[in-house]
Amino acid sequence: MSRLSIQKLRKSWGDPPAxxxxxxxxxxxxxxxxxxxxxxxxxxxLRMIAGLEAPDSGHIYLNDKEITHLSPGKRDLAMVFQxxxxxxHLSVRExxxxxxxxxxxxxxxxxxRLNFVIELVDLGSHLHKKxxxxxxxxxxxVALARAVISEARLCLMDEPLSNLxxxxxxxxxxxxxxxxxxxxxxxxxxxxxxxxxxxxADRIILLNRGRIEQIGRPEELYNQPATTFAAQFIxxxxxxxxxxxxxxxxxxxxHIQLVQPGMGLKSSHRAVVKGCDYLGADTLIQLQLDExxxxxxxxxxxxxxxGSSLEISWAEQDQHxxxxxxxxxxxxxxxxxxxxxxxxxxxxxxx
Amino acid sequence: MMVLAxxxxxxxxxxxxxxxxxxxxxxxxxxxxxLFAFWAAFHPAEYTTHFDLLAPLTLEHxxxxxxxxxxxxxxxxxxxxxxxxxxxxxxLCTLAGYVLARIxxxxxxxxxxxxxxQLMVMPEVLIVENYRTLADLNMIDTWVGVGLPYMASAFxxxxxxxxxxxxxxxxxxxxxxxxxxxxxxxxxVYVPQAKPVYLAYALVxxxxxxxxxxxxxxxxxxxxxxxxTVGMAIFGAPESGVDWPMICAGTLIAVSPLLAAFLIFQxxxxxxxxxxxxx
Numbered sequence: 001m002s003r004l005s006i007q008k009l010r011k012s013w014g015d016p017p018a019x020x021x022x023x024x025x026x027x028x029x030x031x032x033x034x035x036x037x038x039x040x041x042x043x044x045x046l047r048m049i050a051g052l053e054a055p056d057s058g059h060i061y062l063n064d065k066e067i068t069h070l071s072p073g074k075r076d077l078a079m080v081f082q083x084x085x086x087x088x089h090l091s092v093r094e095x096x097x098x099x100x101x102x103x104x105x106x107x108x109x110x111x112x113r114l115n116f117v118i119e120l121v122d123l124g125s126h127l128h129k130k131x132x133x134x135x136x137x138x139x140x141x142v143a144l145a146r147a148v149i150s151e152a153r154l155c156l157m158d159e160p161l162s163n164l165x166x167x168x169x170x171x172x173x174x175x176x177x178x179x180x181x182x183x184x185x186x187x188x189x190x191x192x193x194x195x196x197x198x199x200x201a202d203r204i205i206l207l208n209r210g211r212i213e214q215i216g217r218p219e220e221l222y223n224q225p226a227t228t229f230a231a232q233f234i235x236x237x238x239x240x241x242x243x244x245x246x247x248x249x250x251x252x253x254x255h256i257q258l259v260q261p262g263m264g265l266k267s268s269h270r271a272v273v274k275g276c277d278y279l280g281a282d283t284l285i286q287l288q289l290d291e292x293x294x295x296x297x298x299x300x301x302x303x304x305x306x307g308s309s310l311e312i313s314w315a316e317q318d319q320h321x322x323x324x325x326x327x328x329x330x331x332x333x334x335x336x337x338x339x340x341x342x343x344x345x346x347x348x349x350x351x
Numbered sequence: 352m353m354v355l356a357x358x359x360x361x362x363x364x365x366x367x368x369x370x371x372x373x374x375x376x377x378x379x380x381x382x383x384x385x386l387f388a389f390w391a392a393f394h395p396a397e398y399t400t401h402f403d404l405l406a407p408l409t410l411e412h413x414x415x416x417x418x419x420x421x422x423x424x425x426x427x428x429x430x431x432x433x434x435x436x437x438x439x440x441x442x443l444c445t446l447a448g449y450v451l452a453r454i455x456x457x458x459x460x461x462x463x464x465x466x467x468x469q470l471m472v473m474p475e476v477l478i479v480e481n482y483r484t485l486a487d488l489n490m491i492d493t494w495v496g497v498g499l500p501y502m503a504s505a506f507x508x509x510x511x512x513x514x515x516x517x518x519x520x521x522x523x524x525x526x527x528x529x530x531x532x533x534x535x536x537x538x539x540v541y542v543p544q545a546k547p548v549y550l551a552y553a554l555v556x557x558x559x560x561x562x563x564x565x566x567x568x569x570x571x572x573x574x575x576x577x578x579x580t581v582g583m584a585i586f587g588a589p590e591s592g593v594d595w596p597m598i599c600a601g602t603l604i605a606v607s608p609l610l611a612a613f614l615i616f617q618x619x620x621x622x623x624x625x626x627x628x629x630x
Contacts, residue, residue, distance in 0.1 A: 052524050073530035085525035089543040099529035102539075150529070 002028050002063055002153035002186045004049070009058035011044050018044045019210045022058070026154070029184045031177070033197035036207035037233070042190045045207070046156055049188065050079050062153060073102075078147035082159040084139045086131035086146075093127040096145045117145045120179065137168050144176070148183065157189045161196065173200060194234055198222070206230055224320075225250070228327040231320060237284060240294045243324060250320035253284070253297040259311040268313040273304045287312070391599040399595050412600035416586075419597070422604055424574050425582035432497045432567075432578055433560045439502040440556055441549065447503070448511030449537050453523065463512075469505035478569055485570060492572040501560065510552055514545045551619050554612070561609050579605040 009022040019041035026032045034042040047053040049060055051072035060068045067075045078099075086095050094101075096117065100110045118124050121141040131139055140160065147155050161169045161176075177200045180187050191197050197204045198218045206213040206221060206229075213233075214226040225231035225239070231250045232238040240256075242249040259268045271287040271294065283302040287294040287310065296312065304310070321330040366374065391399045392413065398406040416422070450456070451463055474481075481500045482491075490496035518541055526536045542549075564580040571577040577585075583605055586598070 047524075050524070050528055052527065071532075072524075072527040073532070077528070079525065079528045081521045081525060083519060083521045085519070085521035087522060087526075087540060087543075089546075098526070098539075102526075102530045102535065146529075 003061075004154055004186070004188065005061040005064075006045075006049070007059040007061070009045065009048060009060065010056045011041075011048055011053060012056055017041075017056075017210050019048070019055075019207075021211060024205055024212065024215055026186060026188055028186055031180050031185075031187045031189065031200060031202045033201035033204045034188060034190045034207060035194060035197040035204050035233075036192065036213075038192055040207040041210040042192075042207050043158060044210075046158055046188065046190045049154075050077065050156055051075050076152050077154040077156060078150040078152040079156040080143050080147045080158065080160045082162055084131070084143040084160075084163075086139055086142055088131055091128050091130060092123060092134070092142050095131065095142055096149055098146065099150050113149050113151070117149045120148065121145045136164050137172065140164060140172060144179070148179070148185075153186065155185050155187045157187060159191055160189075162191070162193070169196075176200065194236070198234070206233065208233075224329065226329050228322045231322070237295050237297070239320070240292075241322075242289070242292045242294070246324045247330065248322040248324050248327070250322060251294075251314050251318060253295040255318035256294070256296045256312050256314050258296075258298065259313050261311050267316075268311050271310050271312050273306055273308050273310060275306055276302065276304055278302075285310075388599040388602050391596045392603050394596070396594075396596050412596040413604065416597045416601040416604060420582055420586040420601065421574055422579070422582070422601070425577060425579040425605075426608075428494065428574075428576055429561060429578040429580075432494050432576075433557055435494055436498040436501050436560050437553055437556050439498065440504045440507050441553070443503050444507030444511050444552075445537070445542065447508045448515050449541060451508065451512045452515035453520075454533075466505050466508050470509065474500060475565055478566060481566075482569060491570055492576050494576050496570050497567050497576060497578065498560075500566065504556070507552055507556070510548060511545060514548045515541050518544055547619065547622070550616070551622055554616050554619060558609055558613065 004026040006022055006024050009019060010017060011019045022041075022045055024032075034045060036042045044053060048055045051067070051070060051074075055068065058068070059066060062075065062077070087098065090098065093114070097110055097114060100113065105113075118127070121144055123138070123141055123145060126134060126138060126142075131142065134142065140163075143160065147157075161172050164172060173196060179185070180200075189197075189201065198221075201218060203215065203217055204221055205215050208229050214221060214230045216224075216226075221230060221234045225234060228241055228248055228250070231241065235252055235254075237253050239250045239252050242251075269289055271289040274286040274288055274293075276286075277284040278301055282297055282299045285296045285298065285302065285304060287296055289312075294312075296310075322328060323330055390402070393408050393410070394406045395409055395411075447466075451459065451466070477500065485491055485496045485499065488496075490499065522540050523536055526540045531539060562580060563578075564584070567578045568581045568584065571581055574582075583598075583601055586601055
């Protein structure tokens with residue numbers, strides 16, 4: 001059915017380029033998230049795919065047909081905008097049917113599709129209202145309905161949930177995912193929120209400074225971050241990075257365990273408590289390990305006095321290692337050596 | 352009339368008593384000629400300069416004014432000229448405003464500056480040059496000839512540019528993704544959102560061109576294209592003897608459509624000036 005393929009896409013307004021060397025594919029029926037901090041080029045990439053921005057170089061293919069230079073309306077794709085982009089002078093019904101009317105789809109077909117999507121997004125009672133009379137969540141549904149009704153091959157979404165409040169956002173997240181699964185939609189979803197990307201996407205494309213950092217399934221990004229950037233961007237709070245000589249060692253706060261003092265585990269380290277943040281289900285503890293700052297996440301309400309010391313350790317498989325200069329992940333066989341290196345150093349301190 | 356309209360609207364409660372009195376006096380002064388025209392037109396000639404509440408009412412001046420001058424023809428000319436001007440202004444200003452607001456091109460700033468400069472040039476300064484151009488085009492004494500110098504209105508371009516510039520870019524994008532061409536986007540997204548501005552602009556334009564005098568006087572020669580204002584001036588010219596009641600009646604015939612429109616659209620009329628930031 002629909003397969004999007006991006007090759008060597010580049011767009012620059014100056015130095016550094018807004019997007020450079022962007023290369024990826026989205027398979028039919030797949031939900032792919034373009035994730036990254038603001039200014040990383042994710043929206044630029046999306047707008048180039050939509051045809052709203054012309055790339056400097058590179059190619060965009062949809063179903064093996066090159067669409068790089070087609071006008072937005074001829075690309076056979078739909079788009080949901082962050083601001084919903086509903087036309088304020090049109091009713092909900094007219095907004096949803098806007099594209100079909102522009103494309104002169106027959107009246108019967110319009111009616112058939114409208115009935116289908118209205119039921120899908122549960123908007124039946126609001127058809128004659130203007131967007132100004134709707135809540136944020138309802139506006140979101142109208143925008144979604146407008147994208148679904150076009151039956152386009154590809155649906156682009158530009159941070160569609162970021163204007164909703166936290167509770168509604170969580171609801172819409174699962175609703176959107178369910179809708180995508182039910183209709184088998186191919187979705188490319190731009191977000192800066194890693195929770196959204198992790199919970200909804202089949203695959204995540206992580207962008208940083210206009211370049212792709214890593215492409216992979218959510219668990220791959222979490223378990224095997226390709227770079228220090230990926231390691232710090234995925235997961236909350238971010239992964240602890242400890243710089244030792246020419247390597248960077250990474251451990252997630254949730255993978256650090258407390259060890260009973262005096263157990264004499266050879267891989268345990270003594271750290272000093274700097275502060276605690278109680279989050280409800282668990283507590284975040286700031287630690288000082290030698291000259292490194294660490295965060296540790298443990299369940300329950302833990303009251304620890306600043307200045308007290310803790311014995312911590314982590315499993316070897318939870319430890320990540322990166323090159324200090326390039327930030328690239330170092331292969332697994334080097335991991336063992338890395339761990340020993342840290343232990344040695346600590347022994348050195350103790351001596 | 353402007354003063355009166357502002358005075359009676361929202362500003363009312365923010366003014367001190369002294370300011371209110373001043374505003375009423377100014378408004379009254381403004382209204383005096385119109386009140387006199389009403390008085391003179393509806394009463395016999397001997398009461399024109401003699402105020403008496405019990406003076407008999409009459410419509411004879413209206414009959415004689417209508418008989419003596421081809422008001423119907425003048426009215427038709429004015430109507431057609433105003434319509435042509437407004438129609439062309441709306442089309443040209445919409446297109447120019449959209450381009451200046453949303454389509455970047457080389458020299459955009461310069462074009463915008465030139466448009467703004469045109470706002471400062473009084474059309475009367477250009478009368479001789481415009482006349483020469485129209486003579487070359489063989490358009491003297493035609494409806495289009497009267498309207499042509501006003502069609503690319505700088506005020507209209509500026510007003511619509513400002514209005515289009517605040518329409519969210521996402522709406523433009525959304526319409527294009529949904530399959531609209533540039534012109535369709537303009538027609539389906541920008542124009543509907545600028546409706547109140549169009550109404551306000553149309554009112555200002557109509558009132559200006561309905562009342563315009565000097566240029567039509569210069570460029571028209573016959574009844575074929577002469578608008579009401581010029582016709583009125585010839586009708587009331589001293590060589591034919593000044594008959595004040597009849598001139599007043601003629602004037603009232605001339606301004607009545609406009610007066611009615613102003614009273615109906617008073618609020619939008621004032622708002623249009625507020626909107627453009629020009630009072």
